[in-house]
Amino acid sequence: MPKLAIIGGGDLGQQIAAIARAHGGYEVAGFFDDFQQVGTNTNGGPILGPIDDIEAQRGQGTFDALLVGIGYKHIDFRRQCFERFTATIPFPSLVHPAAHLEPTVTLGAGTIVGAGCVFDGGVSVAENCYFNPGCIIAHDTSIGANSFCGPGVTLAGFITIEEDCFLGVGTTVIDNIRITTGTQTGGGTVVTTDITNPGLYIGVPGRKLRDRV
Ligand SMILES: CC(C)(COP(=O)(O)OP(=O)(O)OC[C@H]1O[C@@H](n2cnc3c(N)ncnc32)[C@H](O)[C@@H]1OP(=O)(O)O)[C@@H](O)C(=O)NCCC(=O)NCCS
Incomplete structure (x- = not known):
């Protein structure tokens, strides 16, 4: 089963993890979050590291697909996260x-x-x-x-x-x-x-x- 990582381990990230579990087609690998300690276990999965670690961990096979869990209060950062990684990492719908x-x-x-x-x-x-x-x-x-x-x-x-x-x-x-x-x-x-x-x-x-x- 493909492994899914989510940018942002807050409320929205947790909701996305729950949707992925209900969907059943992905295993949630965890979250990339600049404000939470690496290794912290949230309800939806572990904090894998800061956003700058995403490409390296993709190379190591930690995850296969990525989604953005940044909410409406940071709409420009939502866009930046997607645009930064979409050329090299799959973003499923x-x-x-x-x-x-x-x-x-x-x-x-x-x-x-x-x-x-x-x-x-x-x-x-x-x-x-x-x-x-x-x-x-x-x-x-x-x-x-x-x-x-x-x-x-x-x-x-x-x-x-x-x-x-x-x-x-x-x-x-x-x-x-x-x-x-x-x-x-x-x-x-x-x-x-x-x-x-x-x-x-x-x-x-x-x-x-x-x-x-
Ligand atoms: C519109 C909104 C962003 C404004 O938030 P804010 O900047 O903190 O504004 P305030 O709470 O200071 O309200 C300013 C004025 O607008 C009014 N107001 C706020 N939201 C309103 C709304 N949705 N409809 C009508 N009037 C509203 C307030 O009563 C206040 O009026 P007053 O100046 O006469 O007292 C917020 O109230 C809102 O509706 N957010 C939507 C949240 C949402 O949809 N979340 C979903 C997350 S998944």
Whole structure:
């Protein structure tokens, strides 16, 4: 069975390890984390070392595939982790067995889909995205690289979410909307018009609270 390593041994890394165990197709080798002691045993597996050790340990056969467990508060670092290693190390897409994806859905390398998600026909997701449990993505919607959806995000049909977006828990987007790169939404935001100006949006209908931090 291929061995999976995860960048980041915190809460998100542990959730990814749990999805990998539920999936059953990977053994979790452990985590690379710059802030935890090598050899520490977390619930999901051991801390293998700092991020700078990844290539050497891949060469030694410690693991075969890699995923990013860096969350939405560090969206630029999420991207950097993926881009640093994607040319040399395989990033699988990982789907919880309790998610339902129509056969026409496409997922990029390193994209992870949690339990209870439903992706309808023609949905296209780029690399290194993360979907918390219960996201509903309707037909013909596309999501750009490195984006992160909180639990229960609902996207209607023909939506385009560009890259590096964070959609907070329960965000709803009506059909035919485009949301620009680097947009963030707070929990429960309802997006009813295109977002062309990146920043943090909240409320019903969504309004800009401030620039992205
Ligand atoms: C939007 C958000 C990022 C703002 O966090 P923050 O910068 O700490 O902002 P504050 O809590 O200081 O709130 C600022 C104001 O916005 C309001 N506000 C905060 N979040 C809101 C939301 N989701 N919807 C509507 N209003 C919101 C607050 O009530 C406050 O209003 P006030 O100035 O009138 O008192 C945060 O509240 C949020 O919704 N995060 C989403 C978390 C999430 O989805 N996690 C999923 C992890 S998997």
